[in-house]
Amino acid sequence: ARKIIIDTDPGQDDAVAILLALASPELEVLGLSIVAGNVPLALTARNALKICELAGRADLPVYAGCDRPLKRPLVTAEEVHGKSGLDGVELPEPQMALQPQHAVDFLIETLRREAPGTVTLVPIGPLTNIATAFARAPEIVDRVQEIVLMGGAYFEVGNITPTAEFNIYVDPEAADLVFKSGAPLTVLPLDVTHKALTSRDWIEGMRKLGRLGQAVASWTDFFERYDKEKYGSKGAPLHDPCTIGYLLRPDFFAGRFINVVIETQGEFTSGMTVADWWRVTGRPANANFIRDIDRDRFYELLTDRLTLLDSE
Ligand code: BDR
Ligand code: CA
DSSP: EEEEEEHHHHHOOHHHHHHHHHTTEEEEEEEEEEEESSSSHHHHHHHHHHHHHTTOOTSOOEOOOOOSSSSSSSOOOOOHTTTTTTTTTTOOOOOOOOOOOOOHHHHHHHHSSOOOTTTEEEEEEOOHHHHHHHHOOGGGGGGEEEEEEOOOOOOOOSSSSSOOOOOOOOHHHHHHHTTTSOOOOOEOOOHTTTTTTTTTTHHHHTTSHHHHHHHHHHHHHHHHHHHHHHHHHSOBBTHHHHHHHHHOOOOEEEEEEOEEEEOOOOOTTTTTTEEEOOOSSSOOOOOEEEEEEOHHHHHHHHHHHHHHHHHH
């Protein structure tokens, strides 16, 4: 199985991504590294523990990481995810504990320990933990198999400012470091995640499953209301699960190897992923920038895997 570390700020869509990964025998989740993002770190960390317990995986190591961006105050998204970050269903207070180690140390140690080119990083929140690990131990960058991240937007513009997507906007300096790192990078921006919308049928199907399916249905119901009201969209974009979907079935996705740089200075454009889709700059490609998804097959896969996990 392919070894991955999910770096996350759960989040309802983060939760579905984690569950999809845990349900997939092709992937071995080495641990979760937690970052501040959708809500402050204490809450994202607690949410991660709840998700592990819901999945019956109290054994999975969870590490709390950076509680604020490299150079800026934290921006959160309670209006999208609710006060807890995981509103929609009440889950019991977690019994399992966080690991004592800091997430950045976990990232560094794991990449040093495992054979080079065998660990994939899956960041689905702001890039603070990953950037801090790369800055502190630059030699680990070459040991990363691939980074498959959710973040950015180009044709689909922004969701937190007119030009920026949330994960990149929260910590543009961290994103800049990661995009310049030279590690192989696959990016799932809003351009693709806004094509991965839930449908009523899918949510109702989830609700008919057991405890896990019902939680997924309630989370997506809660999550959906925001995009429906704000953008008039037909369903909820399952942003973060697209990363795991890509790892499982890259053939469901299509993009281009292009140059992507992060705007860190712009008065109006801070956090923008400037994607050279038409290759007009001559700058070398540093990212596989995904733009399309076979939405129906992705949702079939998600249903199959979550059904399996729910019956365990
Ligand atoms: C991203 O921001 C968060 O709110 C979601 O979990 C996702 O990672 C979408 O812009
Ligand atoms: Ca997220």
